[in-house]
Amino acid sequence: MSKSDFGLIGLAVMGQNLVLNVESRGFQVSVFNRTTATTDEFIAAHPDKKLVGAHTLEDFVQSLATPRKIQIMVKSSAVADTDRDAVDAVIEQLIPLLDQGDIIIDGGNSYYKATERRDAYLAEKGLRFIGAGVSGGEEGARKGPAIMPGGPTSTWEVMKPIFESIAATAEGEPCVTHIGTGGAGHYVKMIHNGIEYGDMQLICEAYNIFKHAGFTPAELGQIFTDWNNGDLESYLIQITAEIFKQNDPETGKALVDLILDTAGQKGTGKWTILNAVENTVVISTINAAVEARILSSMKDKRVAASAELQGPTASITGEKAALVKKVHDALFASKIISYAQGLDLIKTMGAEKNWGLDLGKIAAIWRGGCIIRARFLNDITDAYRSNPELSNLMLAPFFTKLLNEFQQNWREVVSLATLNGIPVPAFSASLGYYDSYRAAVLPANLLQAQRDFFGAHTYERTDKPRGQFFHTNWPDVIG
Ligand code: 6PG
Numbered sequence: 001m002s003k004s005d006f007g008l009i010g011l012a013v014m015g016q017n018l019v020l021n022v023e024s025r026g027f028q029v030s031v032f033n034r035t036t037a038t039t040d041e042f043i044a045a046h047p048d049k050k051l052v053g054a055h056t057l058e059d060f061v062q063s064l065a066t067p068r069k070i071q072i073m074v075k076s077s078a079v080a081d082t083d084r085d086a087v088d089a090v091i092e093q094l095i096p097l098l099d100q101g102d103i104i105i106d107g108g109n110s111y112y113k114a115t116e117r118r119d120a121y122l123a124e125k126g127l128r129f130i131g132a133g134v135s136g137g138e139e140g141a142r143k144g145p146a147i148m149p150g151g152p153t154s155t156w157e158v159m160k161p162i163f164e165s166i167a168a169t170a171e172g173e174p175c176v177t178h179i180g181t182g183g184a185g186h187y188v189k190m191i192h193n194g195i196e197y198g199d200m201q202l203i204c205e206a207y208n209i210f211k212h213a214g215f216t217p218a219e220l221g222q223i224f225t226d227w228n229n230g231d232l233e234s235y236l237i238q239i240t241a242e243i244f245k246q247n248d249p250e251t252g253k254a255l256v257d258l259i260l261d262t263a264g265q266k267g268t269g270k271w272t273i274l275n276a277v278e279n280t281v282v283i284s285t286i287n288a289a290v291e292a293r294i295l296s297s298m299k300d301k302r303v304a305a306s307a308e309l310q311g312p313t314a315s316i317t318g319e320k321a322a323l324v325k326k327v328h329d330a331l332f333a334s335k336i337i338s339y340a341q342g343l344d345l346i347k348t349m350g351a352e353k354n355w356g357l358d359l360g361k362i363a364a365i366w367r368g369g370c371i372i373r374a375r376f377l378n379d380i381t382d383a384y385r386s387n388p389e390l391s392n393l394m395l396a397p398f399f400t401k402l403l404n405e406f407q408q409n410w411r412e413v414v415s416l417a418t419l420n421g422i423p424v425p426a427f428s429a430s431l432g433y434y435d436s437y438r439a440a441v442l443p444a445n446l447l448q449a450q451r452d453f454f455g456a457h458t459y460e461r462t463d464k465p466r467g468q469f470f471h472t473n474w475p476d477v478i479g
Helices: 013-024 036-045 057-062 086-097 112-124 137-143 153-166 184-212 217-228 235-245 268-278 284-297 299-306 320-353 359-365 376-386 397-419 425-437 444-455
Strands: 006-009 029-032 051-054 069-072 103-106 128-135 146-150
Touching: 006 013, 006 057, 013 029, 013 137, 013 153, 029 036, 029 057, 036 051, 051 057, 057 086, 069 086, 069 153, 086 103, 086 112, 103 112, 103 153, 112 128, 112 184, 128 137, 128 153, 128 184, 146 153, 146 184, 146 359, 184 217, 184 235, 184 268, 184 284, 184 320, 184 397, 184 425, 217 235, 217 320, 268 284, 268 320, 284 299, 284 320, 284 425, 320 359, 320 376, 320 397, 320 425, 359 376, 376 397, 397 425
Parallel strands: 006 029, 006 069, 029 051, 069 103, 103 128
Antiparallel strands: 128 146
16 A cells, blocks of 8 residues: 555544545545544545554554654643643654654644644654644534644645645635744644634623623524624624524523533633733733633632622613624724734744744634634735734724724723623723723823832833933831
């Protein structure tokens, strides 16, 4: 039998679908899974495909053409760069079986610091490593995901034909690009996920306002369908419309109303926040989204507090169409802020790490395949293509215009929700960022005075050149 072009380890659903995707582009693929029965079942289910099922890692490695291209799709659990997890275990087993120049690709949601460690470790052994973020869920893996590979350019060049053939396309361009060296691919996937958290929370806040205004799931299904036919068009808006239309077969009720309000999370959002703090970058929308999941998970405490802590009873009346327009504007404006913050973090970190990141290219590959794919990523791509040095997405003329247009309705929605006791942490965090960023003067003069008061930390003055520092002998309040 001829040698395979590509090998994949880990036949969970994502792995299986990626294999079928690669095979469908004309490549022969070898597969290995720790539980051999899974391998056998998978091969048996696809008798007419160019697949090779191996029962041992030795056979698997021997079945591949060199330089071998082996993608690992096992669950990563490392939360620190020093943690060892299933990805490391597979790598250790592979090392003695591989030849110089062979390529290992980690396609899971690995922590970028672990990716950097693995990259350095494998390079010492003469092996090549690509940490590739893969987005799009199970369906994306089968039909075309967005792929965010990081690693040396020369290794990317070897992988490019396979990656480009299996990726989704947007505007005729494949949704894959060489993100940068080292851990850049997994890093950018992590921020993608942070942005995904922001998008999802903003949609949930819109839903919560509508729910308190008495909209039925059927009405919500229609609103989101309409939005998906307009400037908010995106995968997450599309699936939200479908969710509202789904009835529970057992009770006939809208399924969404039967789902418990406690959100799960696997860690990429938390990593994004930690990284933002490390880089001194504000990502308040994503913060709010992660924290909203944490608060949602405290169901028992919330139920207990709901009997103790008072607030208004929501009563939202008035013309529904007007409310829909206002919430649309609040959602869109907040979404722009969330992307502005996420991209700011990518830019800052890219410069810090010297990854040579290109925000235009990153935005371009997010236009298709991935969970955050959205029509407005075309406009983000255009913004960075026309000005790669853009200091903040809000200041790209297209987005400045939109924010100026939306800001009044955005304020009204945050006020309305707040007066009705409906939590909108991501809408309001976004608006707070917008108002802070556009404020020529903030109250930090007082803050500096406080710092100088208790710690002699000094301050600059508005009437003296920047860079001169002053200290005042403040009154003694302790006595
Ligand atoms: C994707 C998704 C995918 C997954 C994340 C988020 O891009 O395909 O981001 O990677 O949904 O793991 O999961 P949590 O919501 O559980 O953190």
